[in-house]
Amino acid sequence: MNSTPVRNLRFSQVIGEAISLEMEADEKVLLLGEDIGRSGGVFGVTRQLQARFGEARVRDTPISEMAFTGMGVGLAMAGYRPVVEIMFVDFIGVCLEQVMNAMSKIPYMSGGNTRVPMVLRTAGGCIGSAAQHSQCLWGLFAHLPGMAVVCPSSPHDYKGLMAASIQSDDPVVFIENKRQLNKLVSSYPLDAFVPEERYTVPLGKAKVVREGSDLTLVTISASVGDALVAASRLEGEGVSVEVVDLRTLVPLDIATVATSVSKTGRLLVVDEDFLSFGMSGEIIARTLEELGTAAVRQVKRHAMPDIPLPASIALEQAAVPSADSIADVIRSMS
Template identity: 60%
Template structure:
């Protein structure tokens, strides 16, 4: 098989297979890593992101759990305290409320309550985002989790970042909530606007470092996860109107890379934060204020936010599109900012 064939095969690899590869490489490297979750073993995960792992590593390291999130999340806490590195899969992020006691009061707090003597090397792998599945299966909730001190919160937008950040999460001594977007998991192959090459072997990316994925001069647009794709589409649209948009992929909510966003906004003079999570008390307000505090209140001509209004996600896909920021909604907001300037 030639190098070109290998590159083409890797380019065609769907995102769930890339995630499974990242986990497998880390499990080979570190025998203390094990996985527990619903349908992650024989079924390979609801999106296929753990497919083949049980055959490769056995049922002792890739365990199918019953529908009892509180129970197997508690198992993960105990395993982490005992020196293991568990990956706990919560099928959808919408279900974290079922096991929030173990996440918030145990995993996130034990390192603090022990004065740092007890580490908590856990990954909570879950899927979020809007895919037309109504109010109980279409949320992101990274703002909710980020509000709880003690977690790192990661939400990548492309296969390269998923692989490198998953490896970093599994090597972290702190609990990491790793939120994959359902819409990205369902894509066929590598149909991504921003798609850096994915190396064959293991590699890590720093958690908390944003990436500038499109250069621009007129406005800075900061977002993360699947909305990066929407932002890039909107930026391409606006380029036809002579408006140059710089797009920043935050990659994580905690740590939040304010410095990269502030540096960009200082050059463009305008900032738009777009978030698929809810508007109030969330990422868009937090990042906007941090940038203003960094640069000073008079440094920017415009600061705007675009996020899901404070309503449950509707069941009808047409109504979902009316509340969730997509390419058209983002482009319209950018045009409004340009007219007001």
């Protein structure tokens, strides 16, 4: 635990600080998106950046995701490092052509001669905004080859992974969680210390954020915080839960997961994204391939059911994994 006092920042300000430092360090870093300039974005991530760096580097765009995402691809091909904001991840459908067939594939189709050092920033997560504004969809991006998929959970990782994403020479989809963005970093259940200086957290490196011996719980994004709360409660019931924060889906650090499961023998994957054909099944399959079925006594998935997100807060809470539901699932695995 870092003894340095936690700064009074929101998660959104931590991301903005990371972007600002990268813009200071590299004049090729540009920002594109709806209302990101004067308004600072729907969550205030880019507030004051247009006033600081100018309209040429922080561009308010029309409501045309296909156009400005394509502009970002072109800028990246020309040697810039654009950070393109898609306000909510649910809106990816209107520019998916640029993501799945341009941003992700041009480096491969050019034989590595053309790089696309571009970050697609967006926000997922369930905050009572109904079926078209509450999805996560990181499993969708992870299914499409050619780009990193980054989903931080901790304040420290939000800043370090954003910096690493901007510095990457390959395209990155960076998915923030709407449940966290307006919260103070001190709300995170682990050390919320965020250094003021510029730093990076490497892509593709999972982290054991809580050690345990009875069961391995693997998750990502805001569900890491829920998992830590559930694990703390269960400790009082004599159940020792090890929590692994994946941090990125692509690259996927299955070695850290397998090492943990080889110790505990039980695996639970928690996912705020949809259950079928997604992260939870992939983690379990790869772990079993790595260790063999004899090394794993029990596996279970706890994810969003395959339904559109309800508008009712009560119904949403019944569907989305929470600290309470995670604890109940672990109890059922005893």
